[in-house]
Amino acid sequence: DQQVKQNSPSLSVQEGRISILNCDYTNSMFDYFLWYKKYPAEGPTFLISISSIKDKNEDGRFTVFLNKSAKHLSLHIVPSQPGDSAVYFCAAGGGTSYGKLTFGQGTILTVHP
Amino acid sequence: NAGVTQTPKFQVLKTGQSMTLQCAQDMNHNSMYWYRQDPGMGLRLIYYSASEGTTDKGEVPNGYNVSRLNKREFSLRLESAAPSQTSVYFCASSASRGSEQFFGPGTRLTVL
Numbered sequence: 001d002q003q004v005k006q007n008s009p010s011l012s013v014q015e016g017r018i019s020i021l022n023c024d025y026t027n028s029m030f031d032y033f034l035w036y037k038k039y040p041a042e043g044p045t046f047l048i049s050i051s052s053i054k055d056k057n058e059d060g061r062f063t064v065f066l067n068k069s070a071k072h073l074s075l076h077i078v079p080s081q082p083g084d085s086a087v088y089f090c091a092a093g094g095g096t097s098y099g100k101l102t103f104g105q106g107t108i109l110t111v112h113p
Numbered sequence: 114n115a116g117v118t119q120t121p122k123f124q125v126l127k128t129g130q131s132m133t134l135q136c137a138q139d140m141n142h143n144s145m146y147w148y149r150q151d152p153g154m155g156l157r158l159i160y161y162s163a164s165e166g167t168t169d170k171g172e173v174p175n176g177y178n179v180s181r182l183n184k185r186e187f188s189l190r191l192e193s194a195a196p197s198q199t200s201v202y203f204c205a206s207s208a209s210r211g212s213e214q215f216f217g218p219g220t221r222l223t224v225l
Contacts, residue, residue: 004155006155009153032211034213036216041218041219042218042219043117043203043205043216043217043218043219044156044203044216045216046213046214046215049213089155089156091156093210093211094211099144099161099163099207099209099210099211100146100158100161100171101158101214102158102172103148103155103156103157104155105153105154105155106155
């Protein structure tokens with residue numbers, strides 16, 4: 001079963017507008033969540049994380065929101081830039097998984113100039 | 114600091130051949146991980162090592178073995194490669210549970 005799901009395979013936005021990437025999870029034992037960004041032919045790079053004790057974490061243009069009751073998190077990028085075009089993965093960890101992360105399928109973000 | 118390094122970058126194997134993917138990190142991290150990435154599947158954990166001397170299975174361990182050679186190095190071995198193991202393999206490391214994982218650049222493996 002897919003414990004972490006990114007239901008949108010792709011998202012296209014205009015430069016300067018907001019990008020919102022969504023992620024749903026089913027395992028209530030997850031207690032921390034991360035977003036990674038991946039360019040072609042490179043490894044994923046860490047973007048931002050959030051603990052389950054928070055509902056928002058902000059780092060520059062990137063904000064992650066967590067809705068525990070809905071088991072949903074989202075990544076907001078404001079303003080979007082062409083260099084943000086990449087694949088974005090959400091990941092979750094916690095409970096008995098010790099350090100192991102479960103990843104979503106990824107969302108391809110394209111930011112048009 | 115090189116971070117996480119992986120060798121080789123590319124490899125083509127024939128069905129039944131064996132090979133070892135190498136991974137090393139210079140961040141003094143305790144935990145190391147091997148993932149595979151397939152289209153539409155995200156990253157799936159193959160094996161992980163919580164600390165030097167320990168290894169454990171992840172989500173998709175069949176057909177693979179691992180060795181945590183020392184704190185720096187974590188290798189992944191395919192004993193008898195199959196076409197289903199065609200994938201991009203990523204190694205990662207983290208300082209501790211709950212901290213972010215740092216990824217290597219990946220190895221693109223094709224099994225014919």
